Amino acid sequence: MTKLLECALNFSEGRRETIIAAIIEAAQCARVLNASSDEDHNRTVITFVGTPQAVAEAAFRVTEKAIDLIDMNQHRGAHPRMGAVDVIPFIPLGEARMEEAIETAHLVGRRLGDELGIPVYLYEQAATHSERQNLADVRRGEFEGLAAKLGDPRWKPDFGPHHPHPTAGATAVGARIYLVAYNVNLDTPNTGIARAIAKAVRAKSGGLHNVKALGVMLKGRNQAQVSMNVVDPFRTPLYRVLELVRLEATRYGVSVVGSEIVGLVPLSVIVETARYYLQLEDFEDEQVLETQLRQR
Amino acid sequence: MTKLLECALNFSEGRRETIIAAIIEAAQCARVLNASSDEDHNRTVITFVGTPQAVAEAAFRVTEKAIDLIDMNQHRGAHPRMGAVDVIPFIPLGEARMEEAIETAHLVGRRLGDELGIPVYLYEQAATHSERQNLADVRRGEFEGLAAKLGDPRWKPDFGPHHPHPTAGATAVGARIYLVAYNVNLDTPNTGIARAIAKAVRAKSGGLHNVKALGVMLKGRNQAQVSMNVVDPFRTPLYRVLELVRLEATRYGVSVVGSEIVGLVPLSVIVETARYYLQLEDFEDEQVLETQLRQR
Numbered sequence: 280m281t282k283l284l285e286c287a288l289n290f291s292e293g294r295r296e297t298i299i300a301a302i303i304e305a306a307q308c309a310r311v312l313n314a315s316s317d318e319d320h321n322r323t324v325i326t327f328v329g330t331p332q333a334v335a336e337a338a339f340r341v342t343e344k345a346i347d348l349i350d351m352n353q354h355r356g357a358h359p360r361m362g363a364v365d366v367i368p369f370i371p372l373g374e375a376r377m378e379e380a381i382e383t384a385h386l387v388g389r390r391l392g393d394e395l396g397i398p399v400y401l402y403e404q405a406a407t408h409s410e411r412q413n414l415a416d417v418r419r420g421e422f423e424g425l426a427a428k429l430g431d432p433r434w435k436p437d438f439g440p441h442h443p444h445p446t447a448g449a450t451a452v453g454a455r456i457y458l459v460a461y462n463v464n465l466d467t468p469n470t471g472i473a474r475a476i477a478k479a480v481r482a483k484s485g486g487l488h489n490v491k492a493l494g495v496m497l498k499g500r501n502q503a504q505v506s507m508n509v510v511d512p513f514r515t516p517l518y519r520v521l522e523l524v525r526l527e528a529t530r531y532g533v534s535v536v537g538s539e540i541v542g543l544v545p546l547s548v549i550v551e552t553a554r555y556y557l558q559l560e561d562f563e564d565e566q567v568l569e570t571q572l573r574q575r
Numbered sequence: 576m577t578k579l580l581e582c583a584l585n586f587s588e589g590r591r592e593t594i595i596a597a598i599i600e601a602a603q604c605a606r607v608l609n610a611s612s613d614e615d616h617n618r619t620v621i622t623f624v625g626t627p628q629a630v631a632e633a634a635f636r637v638t639e640k641a642i643d644l645i646d647m648n649q650h651r652g653a654h655p656r657m658g659a660v661d662v663i664p665f666i667p668l669g670e671a672r673m674e675e676a677i678e679t680a681h682l683v684g685r686r687l688g689d690e691l692g693i694p695v696y697l698y699e700q701a702a703t704h705s706e707r708q709n710l711a712d713v714r715r716g717e718f719e720g721l722a723a724k725l726g727d728p729r730w731k732p733d734f735g736p737h738h739p740h741p742t743a744g745a746t747a748v749g750a751r752i753y754l755v756a757y758n759v760n761l762d763t764p765n766t767g768i769a770r771a772i773a774k775a776v777r778a779k780s781g782g783l784h785n786v787k788a789l790g791v792m793l794k795g796r797n798q799a800q801v802s803m804n805v806v807d808p809f810r811t812p813l814y815r816v817l818e819l820v821r822l823e824a825t826r827y828g829v830s831v832v833g834s835e836i837v838g839l840v841p842l843s844v845i846v847e848t849a850r851y852y853l854q855l856e857d858f859e860d861e862q863v864l865e866t867q868l869r870q871r
């Protein structure tokens with residue numbers, strides 16, 4: 280395998296199809312694997328892979344296009360966000376190492392600041408300050424609170440101006456290991472219950488390590504959702520996350536109606552799910568037929 | 576994709592490693608994907624893929640080697656068997672059609688009969704008589720009953736002599752769609768319970784369509800096992816099979832301690848398992864990252 284980076288860029292439009300399509304089109308200098316839009320979140324995750332150079336260029340072009348087409352002053356959605364292009368994480372795949380993902384994040388962050396006038400915070404493995412590692416901290420205050428945040432000396436951006444881009448806000452650019460965006464839908468419209476469950480299952484309030492969680496409302500379905508990032512799905516598998524959500528939900532008499540993996544997921548995460556629920560003994564990823572047809 | 580056949584050849588040795596290795600070695604003119612030996616069954620499944628020609632040649636060479644090294648008069652094992660090479664199924668993959676698998680089965684069957692002196696029954700899609708479609712019927716009586724069976728005009732073999740090969744018995748050669756060999760281990764040494772569960776879950780006695788099942792004893796673990804073939808795992812998914820076994824086991828106060836997929840399994844079978852247990856909404860096989868890296 281060659282050195283590949285993945286980029287799972289999140290932009291703040293999940294409803295208007297022509298705009299979404301135009302933004303995705305701008306990523307074509309990399310290999311676009313997937314794009315997943317959510318109307319309630321009003322947000323799209325576009326996933327593309329390629330060499331570090333190709334992925335960096337695609338991330339820049341997508342941002343350039345998105346700031347032309349998205350006005351954050353008009354944006355409403357269930358998911359926290361601070362910019363037209365909200366987060367740009369680079370993820371090492373194959374033989375690429377984290378250092379290459381970090382280097383690419385710095386390079387792209389600098390270009391967004393210098394050439395597009397967007398304030399940029401580096402986050403997670405690319406962070407320059409320990410208090411910027413956690414994306415939730417970086418994004419706290421969201422688009423509406425950006426002017427105040429950027430004026431605070433502790434929140435001076437890593438690149439770009441010390442004030443929000445008027446229509447595009449700010450962007451978080453980072454490097455991280457593969458995370459899975461995983462949402463669980465509840466048979467209640469009570470967002471308070473989803474928030475309470477989110478608090479119970481997320482790492483920082485005493486839940487599962489590697490889990491970040493929010494309670495949000497899916498207006499289109501009239502259902503509350505526990506919206507999560509499992510930041511190391513190899514160590515904290517999805518079955519454990521789902522079953523803990525289910526366990527916490529029972530105290531409110533609430534059931535799980537479904538769940539959702541947003542975008543792509545590594546094979547080993549799916550295999551681990553099957554391994555747990557089927558109680559498989561000694562099952563290896565390599566027993567999946569398609570892995571064998573590929574390798575040799 | 577080109578026209579590929581898979582062959583999941585079963586031979587009657589699962590304990591003596593040097594013999595197993597020598598037999599597997601004979602398949603190298605195809606691409607050997609997997610070999611899985613079971614000591615209790617005293618049986619190995621070797622899986623190889625290639626063009627119809629390569630797979631046919633590998634199946635012939637493996638049989639030639641196995642009849643040199645295995646004496647069925649000495650063979651004991653939990654799994655029903657009638658020959659040193661017990662079954663040779665050919666399975667279409669990629670763009671290959673069932674017709675090519677059937678043609679290859681006929682060609683290989685003829686060579687085993689003519690060149691190696693093994694009586695051959697064609698089974699499943701390759702069967703020439705409707706009563707030979709079901710492998711269990713073909714194999715009934717096992718090695719020890721072969722002389723009587725081959726003497727019965729209704730069980731005249733499709734190829735080869737009308738008497739057993741003295742040390743290698745007989746071989747079933749067939750063509751079929753992808754099946755998954757799936758075993759469920761119980762926390763009881765009572766084989767009667769495993770047999771009763773097998774009877775409850777298998778198609779022909781009123782259970783799940785596409786499931787064949789036996790109750791066997793795993794002496795090495797002192798546990799009974801429901802040993803199954805799921806002959807169409809795309810229509811009868813593994814979660815349904817496992818949960819029905821579990822349901823039937825509860826009437827005896829017996830639990831499932833684990834399960835086992837023997838050999839290889841198509842990705843979509845694993846994805847369907849995750850889709851069910853995680854209650855995934857709208858999850859496609861193509862969301863598995865590795866499928867994307869392969870296709871483009």
